[in-house]
Amino acid sequence: MNPDQFRASLTADAAAPHAVLLMGVVNVTPDSFSDGGRYYHLDAAVAHGLRLVAEGADIVDVGGESTRPGAEPVPAEEEIRRVVPVVRDLRSAGVAVSIDTRHAAVAEAAVAAGACLVNDVSGLRDPAMRAVAARHDVPAVAMHMPVDDPATMQQHTDYVDVVADVVGFLRDHAAMALSEGVPLVIVDPGIGFGKTVEQNLELIRRLDELVALGHPVLLGASRKRFIGVLTGVEEPEQRVAGTLAVHLAGVQRGARIVRAHDVAAHREALTMWSHLA
Numbered sequence: 479m480n481p482d483q484f485r486a487s488l489t490a491d492a493a494a495p496h497a498v499l500l501m502g503v504v505n506v507t508p509d510s511f512s513d514g515g516r517y518y519h520l521d522a523a524v525a526h527g528l529r530l531v532a533e534g535a536d537i538v539d540v541g542g543e544s545t546r547p548g549a550e551p552v553p554a555e556e557e558i559r560r561v562v563p564v565v566r567d568l569r570s571a572g573v574a575v576s577i578d579t580r581h582a583a584v585a586e587a588a589v590a591a592g593a594c595l596v597n598d599v600s601g602l603r604d605p606a607m608r609a610v611a612a613r614h615d616v617p618a619v620a621m622h623m624p625v626d627d628p629a630t631m632q633q634h635t636d637y638v639d640v641v642a643d644v645v646g647f648l649r650d651h652a653a654m655a656l657s658e659g660v661p662l663v664i665v666d667p668g669i670g671f672g673k674t675v676e677q678n679l680e681l682i683r684r685l686d687e688l689v690a691l692g693h694p695v696l697l698g699a700s701r702k703r704f705i706g707v708l709t710g711v712e713e714p715e716q717r718v719a720g721t722l723a724v725h726l727a728g729v730q731r732g733a734r735i736v737r738a739h740d741v742a743a744h745r746e747a748l749t750m751w752s753h754l755a
């Protein structure tokens with residue numbers, strides 16, 4: 479799928495089961511929780527992105543900073559150094575690329591290099607981030623995290639009602655971004671970002687309340703810790719079946735995009751899903 483096709487499919491008929499989009503993950507980092515170091519170098523990252531597209535990804539999400547709980551922040555210049563060449567090469571190969579960053583300067587550089595979606599795990603809190611998406615006319619993902627700080631987010635799980643709090647945050651941040659000229663906002667409950675195991679489950683069980691806002695919903699549970707806690711599967715790379723169960727539950731409740739490391743397995747599952755929905 480090229481960037482224009484990706485954009486068009488975001489606004490396509492949400493009721494069509496085949497409208498579920500698959501976002502593959504390329505972490506250009508030494509320390510990501512499940513694949514840190516594996517795609518840290520340009521050639522490996524680009525080859526992995528192309529492999530994900532061959533396996534059925536509609537868009538490839540390129541990130542240069544791990545946001546796992548407790549991760550060290552990365553200076554924007556270093557993040558740019560990691561991601562921009564990968565974005566440029568994948569875009570040149572005709573791939574729709576998303577930039578996974580909390581930093582407006584990184585988003586700016588990546589969009590200039592060809593990214594067609596800004597994926598901001600800090601929820602478009604920063605006016606400069608919203609301005610980048612508006613100025614370049616690219617859609618943006620607003621993901622919920624309780625504080626813009628992966629180092630301490632797990633200390634902020636004291637919600638009144640986690641679903642109501644997350645939906646309220648995303649409603650307000652999406653409205654603000656749209657009013658400032660961001661062309662389209664995708665909302666994401668932020669599974670694993672400042673949430674307990676039970677809160678992650680509740681967000682997925684009640685995903686329809688987020689879908690009801692009317693924005694496309696992205697779900698990113700791939701290989702995450704709560705799946706390991708509940709299944710006993712310790713190695714993140716082995717959590718494929720648990721991930722698929724979570725993502726299909728989300729799709730059933732209206733998720734339009736799933737973010738996944740294991741693209742081939744997701745494509746297979748979504749294909750069967752589309753025949754049954």
Ligand code: HH2
Nearest residue numbers: 505510511543544545546621666669698
């Ligand atoms: N999760 C991660 C990173 N980016 N973006 C969105 N929109 N939703 C998510 O759930 C999400 C995300 C964490 O996963 P990963 O990139 O594999 O790990 P790390 O942050 O350690 O690089």
